[in-house]
Amino acid sequence: MSQENPRIDPRLAGEISRSCVSFNLRKSARLVSHAYDQAFSELGIKSTQFSVMMGTAIQKKASIKNMAKALGMDRSTLSRNARLLASKGLIQLMDGEDRREQLIALTESGWEMLEKAIPVWQQTQAGLESEFGAEWLDGLLNRLKELNRRLP
Amino acid sequence: MSQENPRIDPRLAGEISRSCVSFNLRKSARLVSHAYDQAFSELGIKSTQFSVMMGTAIQKKASIKNMAKALGMDRSTLSRNARLLASKGLIQLMDGEDRREQLIALTESGWEMLEKAIPVWQQTQAGLESEFGAEWLDGLLNRLKELNRRLP
DNA sequence: GTCCGATACGTGTATATACTCTCATTAAGA
């Protein structure tokens, strides 16, 4: 006899589930990342790794701390992700002038990987655009970027 | 002598990084989930666990498979998350009539936790609304929900 | 009634993520 528990209004529960920003964002992130991961799988990298490599291609020789800040992730998270990329030979970690710092740079192999990955990225992104419309996607992106700018 | 590598146009690289749907979604998901996690921390749960519990409050006695589908996550992921919640005494796992299935249900403790967590959720969500505006947030949510509906 | 493909789970493995604590190094102050 499962006590029909009336303490939480089912309509309220449904409304919370449907409108939760956190839940919907995580779900979208999972689903969209999955699409990119599938595309990247032929290259042996994941979308997260692509993001770190792109960040490294732009901010050459950034420290772990600065790159983590730019990517909006925890220092220790990036530290581990970077080691994984280093073990794949795609990036290189080296001491900075300030010897507390570790600087990240792409290796030759890393640049070659990016050259192969960028067309794959473009194709996947284009797929989303044709599915949802460029304008619609821009509306989404602009909101995400505003979130990312303003959240601590 | 780091070969100044000209193979990837820096402007293209920056544009890709800024406009990548996958990257921006993951970053937003991390940042927003962090806000909810902070709020929930006093209760000893995380936003992911809140989502699973809310799903369980709505779809009573759903199987792992069906709940995973509803939450847009992998079966095995939910399987582990559910075990964690069960070890905290918040949900209960039991055999279905089809003995291949495991059904999830909230425990008494779980219902009590939800009663405490919902006001915390409401406060956090309201904080986002006041920061970004209800209409703006609706625009974001509608797009996320459409993504979640249409992506495989 | 028995066999076989389909189905639902769980486990092993790998990656992503973040918090806490500790260690090394630097910078600032006495």
Add this chain to the structure above:
DNA sequence: TCTTAATGAGAGTATATACACGTATCGGAC
């Protein structure tokens, strides 16, 4: 200059996530 506070990384631990594989069960074909 010596001491100390601040800073940047990494390791330990915990959770989230998914894929591949194996196991138990079910349902239909015969």
